[in-house]
Amino acid sequence: MMLLQIATQAHPLAGTVAKWVWLLPLLPFLGFLINGGISLFSAAHVGPSDPDMGHGHDDSHGDAHAISEAEDHGAHGDDHHAVKPHRYAGIVSIIGPLVLAASFVLAFMIFTTMRSVDMTTPFIQRYFSWMPVGTLQIDAAIQLDQLSMLMVLVITGVGTLIHIFSVGYMREDPGYPRYFAYLNLFVFFMLVLVLGANYPVLFVGWEGVGLCSYLLIGFWFSEKANADAGKKAFIVNRIGDFGFLIAMFLLFSNIGVLDFAGVKAAAPGLAFGGALVTAICLFMFLGCAGKSAQIPLYIWLPDAMAGPTPVSALIHAATMVTAGVYLVARSSFLFSIAPVASLVVALIGGLTALFAATIGLKQWDIKKVLASSTVSQLGYMFVGVGVGAYTAGMFHLMTHAFFKALLFLGSGSVIYAMHAAYHHTGSHEDAQDMRNMGGLRKYMPITWGLMWAATLAIAGIPPFSGFFSKDSILGATFERAGHSTLADASLFGIPGSTLLYLIYVFGVAAAFLTAIYMTRMMIYTFHGPNRTGSAEESHLHEAPWVMTGPLVVLGVLSVVGGWFNLPAIIPIGKIGVLDGWLDPVVGEATRRVAEAGGEAAHGASDELILIVVAVAVAVAGMALAFARLKPQTLVPASQSPEEEGFERVLAHKYYVDEAYEAAVVNPTYQISKRVLWRGIDAGLIDGLLVNGSSALMRGFGWVGSRIQSGAVGTYAWVLVVGVLAVLGAVTLR
């Protein structure tokens, strides 16, 4: 403790703008309080006399929506009443994005300060003691280092853009203030997550973002499917959180501390590759698999698309779902001494990348394509941090935040246009089904161009950002397969080296599929003939600038994002900026895995070959998609036949949801109801044991009925007098 404080005082950031770091999360929290207050205040005035009441003031009609609204329309009548902005929309539109922008400006100021000083240790600010119990001392403390700074910039930067986009997208929603309240609260928790100086504080953010995700997925809660999706997300995340908790318990009972600095200091004392550190890392990874939607806990993310599209962009693509990757990178001092656990991380990541990519091939809902894609890309990130290339994983996290946010917001623009068109004609077609789109390039050229930029980025076409980040992950995987502590380890008797080559193959295969399904999405959405309907066609148009503007910024970032970390082999700018930036945090761990002292198994020529392979695969995928897909043959969703054979399996995401339902959810419910409640509780304990002694019960029942004569006042008197007499004995004696 003493050491820590001395270090803080001597820290180069002490006395700089960094002392305001606590404002970073606090600003969005203030936004939450104001917007939440407005939401509750205005909602509380919708009394039973309000004429809108029967229709519900939280009705979702102004908006894009995955689920057929047929029933809702029946119940609530019309489409028109909801299309007026909330009465406090003006102030909410200012406060919501403003607190984020302010947070970003502050973050950027701190960032420039950090660049100007030589900072090798984290800047730790302790505010108050949160849970002090004996040797367990958990502080409310913030840790600012290069890793958390990177996350803060992504969160507040991309977050600001998405908040601005939301002003346009959600403008007409009756729950507008509530939406911004939740969104602000989310950013608050996300910043707590990345700024916390110990695992429990990180966990506050971790569960807090889960809560906001729950609230925002179920934002249009009047649809059962939306509420279901929110609940599913929260519960599946909790399964992961259980793992995270166990990891913390293991840490505390064996090391006695839970703050990052303390664990990092104690980590070298743990046996390399021992059971303890492996268990800690695996339990922690269970938490990551929940939050970052990896096998077997990925199932909540496709359903999470029920939320408003900007939410999908912010929470379910750019920030929250990457928290697991952040956690592994943050705990690199543990994972780097647990090669078996690291292999599991990389293997699960590789499998998820491939598996989710196959699902993406057959989705018709534009957001579901992107959801599968997100799961798949998160898999890449886990391959990166799994193989000990922590910077590569974080690099892909960053570029993915740019291009996937762009893709989601772009799809939001598309859905916005589709919905407006259907709204005009009163049609109840699905505004998110790509079979109802087609040829949108003509109506929304800006969105079309920007989404192509993002598609090229995610497909890994140079020099777009995704190419560099994906290549650095695949390159690192291949390199580690040749020579690393992971290659020397083994999992289930399979040598690590073999596994890593296999993971590399998974990664390349997933890249191929990514190029196919993304191109498919673009072709079906923007190219070919339009299938929206002749009446609707005239109403299709580009979104307003408040929405398109953020897309442009993200478009630029998606294109040039690769320059943040150029590999040595492509020296078209400053090389390895991010590598250098993150080195104080993850450098030591990276070198430990890579065994920097050893000889590199692969040379520059290998690296070039890898790049050629990656690009060839991506180009082949896109070419295949262009050659085989015929948008002309598509018909609108309502006229489309059900898929057959394996296509159907893919469209239904391998029936995993159904399998979980049949194998876990239903049995638990039925056993709880029939065996535990009706059987043990009501039957055995109550029926046999308690009421079984019924003669006794009847006796007391008779006494009870006497008492029930109505003279309660008398009885109460007797009670008081009795108690007083007993107590009064004190004074009498």
Place this chain on the structure above:
Amino acid sequence: MEAFLQSIGYDSWVLPALLIIPLVGAIILLGLSQTADSDAELSGSNARARVIAFVVLLIEFIVSAGLWWSFNPANTGWHAAIDSQWIPMWGIRFTLGIDGIALMMILLTTFIMPLTVLGSWTSIKKKVHAYFAMMMILTSGMLGVFMARDLFLFYVMWEVMLVPMYFIIGIWGGERRLYASIKFFIYTMLPSLLMLVAILYLGIHAGSGGTPNFSYDNLVSHPTLAPRVALWLFGAFFAAFAVKVPMFPFHTWLPDAHVEAPTAGSVILAGIMLKMGTFGFLRFALPLFPGTAMNPTVRAVIVTLAVIGIIYGALVAMVQPDFKKLVAYSSVSHLGFVMLGIFALTLQSVQGALMIMINHGISTGALFLLIGMIYERRHSRAIESYGGIARVVPVFAALLTLVSLSSIGLPGTNGFVGEFLVLVGAFKPYPVFTTIAATGVIFAAVYLLWAIQRILFNPLDKKENEHIPDLNWREIGLMVPFIIVIIWLGVYPAPVLRRMEPSAQKLVTTVTQGAQLGAQAGAPAVAVSVTGAAR
């Protein structure tokens, strides 16, 4: 604040005052109840009764609040102690005193009681005076349990608290109130009688010259019982406390009592009375019989039951169609965590158990109050009679969501602190049990989120729900203190933890040392007697 309290001699009179004030209130209420003749007069008199009850309990809270400042955690002896003769020929003394644990339990009680009066404002329509008088007597009884330092006095208070609750359920309860109240009474009375026998045995055994000695301090510092005797005595205490907690499988009185009790009854039952059981373990069962309580077999059985309670309570809660019953079973789950924390007996786990005792009082109390509010409007506790009402009653929805989140232990709310500390503390002695127990956090999310989804979210498909009025200012006002405490204890529980820590530490040390002494003296004997008892 401390200086002011000292100047009025606060510590010397506060504990008896806390016992007397509610009784004075009860006398006033009962005295007034005779005067009403006409209907109009009756309703005026009823209104007066509510105000009197609220004011008296508010005074009670204000008086007790001084303890927060006057209590000095560094002093591990009894605080605000009182000791005087009572019934000398039986060696019974009137001794009161509190430690950090009792301090928080007393504050919890005096905090919740006035709010339950507000919660009963409009729902109690018959025999209003008697009802509030019962709540007053109940308050004295519960506080007495937390204060008593004489085992006989403790038993008197224990029973005093039972009777008013019996009436509250039996007279002002729901349709099956008679069944529920009698079940409650017998279920808790029978093991209490066993405990009385055990207390008498202890007192006589410890006495000298034919006069028994029921002094707690004396009994704790002289554990001179044969292991076999200690086991039986512990068993009697265990029975009384385990039913009260309630531990699986002694819990089946609770759902019935909760469902049939009026709102205030449920709040008090869950919020305070269940803690009598766990408090009893901490105050009496463990320090009096450390060798037995820490016997590996006994401990393993109790920890197993605790963990079963956590999972079982959550799973059965999940399938309840009645919201009140759901919350009742969730109490079984929450109190399972408390029992795990107590019997894991590390500083963290005991502190966590104490935090859950407070948190459960706050969160479950608030849940029952909210259920009461919606019940007054729709006269149904069935989850399926709601759906989509969040857009009709947004303030209610926001509060119910927040309170539910605190109940499922979301970090940043009070619920997390307790569960985390119990689990982190219990993990070292019981890694496997704790891992199983930790799955309880998943099930908690399942049953509560599913319930609030079916109540607040989903389509608003029932006509009678379309015009439910939202909460009024009285109801919002009475929820605000709960919300403040939920956030405060979630974000900054350190002041509470610091006040309890020395007492918790003392308990852990005393019991651990007592158990070691016992183990050195007669370990084989205990082992034999345990297996003997099992037969």
